[in-house]
Amino acid sequence: MSRPNPAKVAYASGRRSPLAALSTWVERHVQSLVSSLGKLVRQPFASALTIGVIGLGLALPACLHLVVVNASAVTAGIEKTVQLSVYLKQPMTAEQARKVRQGIDARDDVLDAQLVTPAEGLKEFEEMSGFGEALKALDDNPLPYAITIRPAPLFDSPEAIESLSDELETLPEVEIVQVDTEWVRRLDAILGALEQVVLLAAGLLGLGVVVIVGNTIRLDINGRREEIEVIKLVGGSNAFVRRPFLYSGTWYGLGGGLLAWILVSAAVGFLAGPIEKVASLYASSFRLQGLDPDGILALVAGGALLGWVGSWVTATYHLRRIEPRA
Amino acid sequence: MSRPNPAKVAYASGRRSPLAALSTWVERHVQSLVSSLGKLVRQPFASALTIGVIGLGLALPACLHLVVVNASAVTAGIEKTVQLSVYLKQPMTAEQARKVRQGIDARDDVLDAQLVTPAEGLKEFEEMSGFGEALKALDDNPLPYAITIRPAPLFDSPEAIESLSDELETLPEVEIVQVDTEWVRRLDAILGALEQVVLLAAGLLGLGVVVIVGNTIRLDINGRREEIEVIKLVGGSNAFVRRPFLYSGTWYGLGGGLLAWILVSAAVGFLAGPIEKVASLYASSFRLQGLDPDGILALVAGGALLGWVGSWVTATYHLRRIEPRA
Amino acid sequence: MITFQRVFKRYPNGREALAEVSFDLASGEMAFLTGHSGAGKSTVLKLIALLERPTRGQVIVNNRNTASVGSGAIPAFRRQVGMVFQDHKLLADRPIYDNVALPLVIAGVTRRELDKRVRAALDQVGLLGKETSFPLELSAGEQQRVGIARAVISKPPVLIADEPTGNLDPDLALEVMNLFKRLNDVGVTVMVATHDVHLIDRFGVRRIHIEHGQLAGFPPDVAA
Amino acid sequence: MITFQRVFKRYPNGREALAEVSFDLASGEMAFLTGHSGAGKSTVLKLIALLERPTRGQVIVNNRNTASVGSGAIPAFRRQVGMVFQDHKLLADRPIYDNVALPLVIAGVTRRELDKRVRAALDQVGLLGKETSFPLELSAGEQQRVGIARAVISKPPVLIADEPTGNLDPDLALEVMNLFKRLNDVGVTVMVATHDVHLIDRFGVRRIHIEHGQLAGFPPDVAA
Numbered sequence A, B: 001m002s003r004p005n006p007a008k009v010a011y012a013s014g015r016r017s018p019l020a021a022l023s024t025w026v027e028r029h030v031q032s033l034v035s036s037l038g039k040l041v042r043q044p045f046a047s048a049l050t051i052g053v054i055g056l057g058l059a060l061p062a063c064l065h066l067v068v069v070n071a072s073a074v075t076a077g078i079e080k081t082v083q084l085s086v087y088l089k090q091p092m093t094a095e096q097a098r099k100v101r102q103g104i105d106a107r108d109d110v111l112d113a114q115l116v117t118p119a120e121g122l123k124e125f126e127e128m129s130g131f132g133e134a135l136k137a138l139d140d141n142p143l144p145y146a147i148t149i150r151p152a153p154l155f156d157s158p159e160a161i162e163s164l165s166d167e168l169e170t171l172p173e174v175e176i177v178q179v180d181t182e183w184v185r186r187l188d189a190i191l192g193a194l195e196q197v198v199l200l201a202a203g204l205l206g207l208g209v210v211v212i213v214g215n216t217i218r219l220d221i222n223g224r225r226e227e228i229e230v231i232k233l234v235g236g237s238n239a240f241v242r243r244p245f246l247y248s249g250t251w252y253g254l255g256g257g258l259l260a261w262i263l264v265s266a267a268v269g270f271l272a273g274p275i276e277k278v279a280s281l282y283a284s285s286f287r288l289q290g291l292d293p294d295g296i297l298a299l300v301a302g303g304a305l306l307g308w309v310g311s312w313v314t315a316t317y318h319l320r321r322i323e324p325r326a
Numbered sequence C, D: 001m002i003t004f005q006r007v008f009k010r011y012p013n014g015r016e017a018l019a020e021v022s023f024d025l026a027s028g029e030m031a032f033l034t035g036h037s038g039a040g041k042s043t044v045l046k047l048i049a050l051l052e053r054p055t056r057g058q059v060i061v062n063n064r065n066t067a068s069v070g071s072g073a074i075p076a077f078r079r080q081v082g083m084v085f086q087d088h089k090l091l092a093d094r095p096i097y098d099n100v101a102l103p104l105v106i107a108g109v110t111r112r113e114l115d116k117r118v119r120a121a122l123d124q125v126g127l128l129g130k131e132t133s134f135p136l137e138l139s140a141g142e143q144q145r146v147g148i149a150r151a152v153i154s155k156p157p158v159l160i161a162d163e164p165t166g167n168l169d170p171d172l173a174l175e176v177m178n179l180f181k182r183l184n185d186v187g188v189t190v191m192v193a194t195h196d197v198h199l200i201d202r203f204g205v206r207r208i209h210i211e212h213g214q215l216a217g218f219p220p221d222v223a224a
């Protein structure tokens, strides 16, 4: 402190150039990366447990998502827009019927309205019912004029359709109004609810992955408390201590994402057979849809990201609290 | 070792009566029970993490199960048995038609067959189509005789029905055979597949809970390695060291089960409103079904059991490997 | 009470810690175990407490050949051997009271008796009043004494100590040795590994000296 | 280099470890810190290494008042202070090499230089050849020397040691003290807490004696 000691000056030597510092920095990170992976590999059972849990956590929303995607695909083959059939009173001239159609067509809540003449109606009925030849025998067409209506896009909620139907029924020319494709809507409602479940599940399970990784890292930190204390004791900073945990967390997440991909693929493979067999009975060319490349990427990269986030949050929080006790 | 030392004999005193031993045993367990709970409470954040993960893991199959239960309830309201409609050729006398019905009714794969006369058919058609009055105007009933068939219980698989339909179509009196309620079957197929998913998910997640608890206990053991070594050093047996971990694991599982119950109830509460609103539009009196008491019990007790299993397996395995290093 | 018969110990890494050690310590006897650093003192004590097993030869403690003690019987065996460690081996997250009580809790002693004995043991090492402190709140010497209290509380017939006075000031070291001597006087077989030549001189007890893994004659004292 | 100005230290549990301690150790000076068990020796060293902070008074180390070192700056500060601990504080699951290299790894020294310096440090404490052993495979004295090698490898200007010879046999203790003296000779400020009155007598260095948390005159030696 007072007189400069020549021996001492030599002793406390060693400034480093910026380039050397950078190369050391890179070297450190690569080393952490490899050694953290090595640590996971050296504890295969323990790592498998953690990765297994994360994989399950990620696989579940992915599977649910596929359920919805495929169910939507099934119903997509079916005409989905609701349709109203308005049967006009008899007797009615073609002129009158056209006027009624125009009136309905002009409504804001109607996308288009199409007139179905009794002749057209009969033909359609023949095709639909399979009575075929039987009806050809009719002397006279007993069917009334009908108007099929597609509601405007913004007015296809069940409520809007109900009020549209009610209003149309009050028209003097209208005999009866029918709302079609009820079951498709019912199925859609179920799928809609399911989609909500998927969103909820995905949110919860994403959080779950962060929590799982966080928990693992926390317990890992606890298990290496002594080591951390020693490192801090000899001057290791929080960032230095945290680095290996961040790498572990990211590896866990990445591994979990890959596992989830495998699990989902396995589940799809497992279910594809039976489901497609059922579908084929109904002559449907339905094929069970798996994950697309975007989905795979989202799963794997998302897993790694969630792992990193989980370890970052936990390590930052917990490492601050570990102070060396000597 | 050689001459008995009177001081020493007094020193190494203390046999205990069996009753005292029992009361000590009970005391110990009660103490472990309370102290392990106390430990969880003293680390609220850490315990919450673990219980949260387990709760999610248990809530998911429970939710999926409810999806299937409710979807089944929706479709249960609809006539589920497949029905075949056989339209007979024209012209045909009532006598001939009755004979054909008898022939079909006698088949092994037919539960019953019902004759629908043209008059009945017309009435039904009126009701169904909503054409109402319009058809009353018909001079002549154009409809053929029809026979509606319910297949026998053992023959209602899609394959059996297809072959039944094929065979009936070869009869000389038959014009055409129609298989009804196709969409219900399609929905059922989806539900069936979903049920498989639920089973798969429940299995995986039950395993997942064991794994999560096991992993937590493993890391907990790691974190308390020093403590365990010290206890073994002064003569604690594996069973003694393991006891608190078993209690912790069971508490984790129990807590997770309770949390899962809360999560499921919350999800049901969250979705009940929208779903029942949709249902009410279709005048369906559908009510979203939550967990029944059996389900709740299964969830909570199952959670505790899985927690115990997870901790037992892990603790037994890992504690053996921790030997004091001195 | 403690008999070593031609004991050879090689550690898994190939290091040979004991070459061929034989000695016999009678019941109620006391001995100092000396030797340079790395001579094998701690190894001898580890063999007695079954923390290690001999590679060859017999170790007989308390009339039992340690070779006949299976891994399931080790805990019960260890309860017969009180140990004091160089680095104390206390539970950092439990108060002194719990640390000292541990052997009795393991043995399943009732609450009432436990309380009485813990207080008596703490009194013996001069730490009554520190029951609720945690180990890290004590100085090194105080921790060492907690370790001694824990070793003697279950009244084991054999007591072994590995450099129990290394962290103590000379007064305290003397006091601790006197405590061991008192225990020995009531019949406990005591073996203490130590470097403290001055203490050894003061106590007229038997001395077992190891050099390079073998029993040897005593070296000249290095003291001032 | 190390200045204590009217330092008072009360631990969170209410225990007053230091009453009012003032002393000044110049750069390149060496001192023994003595006192009975529980006197406050370790507390003084903990204050120097910023493992604890004074309740009142100033601790100035290496021209920095420790009060001005924020928690983010503590790691860098500690790298200037080499520490040897009573209980070694080694990483049990890493070989000796990694243990000794740790301060250099933290400082970000390149692989090549690191290797050279680790070998040099191990050589200095007579443990060359044990690089791949694990701490628990070494005897207590060998572990102590690993701790010393780690403390000096980053060439800190200040070195503090808490009873570094408690576990060593007299020969080795002397050797270790000589090592500290040599480091002191090349300009390192050294402070060693010890009970070993014989060593103190042998080395003619300054002695700071604490009694009941206060500086005091030296007591008569207890030695034989």
Ligand SMILES: Nc1ncnc2c1ncn2[C@@H]1O[C@H](COP(=O)(O)OP(=O)(O)OP(=O)(O)O)[C@@H](O)[C@H]1O
Binding pocket: C011, C012, C013, C015, C016, C017, C035, C036, C037, C038, C039, C040, C041, C042, C043, C044, D136, D137, D138, D139, D140, D141, D142, D167, D168, D169
């Ligand atoms: N677990 C182990 N694995 C491998 N080698 C070991 C192990 N324990 C001790 N050794 C080696 O055996 C030798 C004897 O060690 P031991 O601990 O018995 O010495 P000691 O006499 O107690 O020394 P000290 O006085 O330093 O404590 C040492 O050279 C040490 O390196």
Ligand SMILES: Nc1ncnc2c1ncn2[C@@H]1O[C@H](COP(=O)(O)OP(=O)(O)OP(=O)(O)O)[C@@H](O)[C@H]1O
Binding pocket: C136, C137, C138, C139, C140, C141, C142, C167, C168, C169, D011, D012, D013, D015, D016, D017, D035, D036, D037, D038, D039, D040, D041, D042, D043, D044
């Ligand atoms: N972390 C702590 N919390 C509370 N009290 C403590 C703490 N550390 C030490 N003490 C108390 O402060 C006093 C001084 O302790 P210190 O460790 O400084 O003594 P010492 O001189 O190093 O003793 P020894 O020679 O036994 O190591 C002791 O009475 C001890 O009980």
Ligand SMILES: [Mg+2]
Binding pocket: C041, C042, C043, C162, D139, D140, D141
């Ligand atoms: Mg030793």
Ligand SMILES: [Mg+2]
Binding pocket: C139, C140, C141, D041, D042, D043, D162
């Ligand atoms: Mg101290």
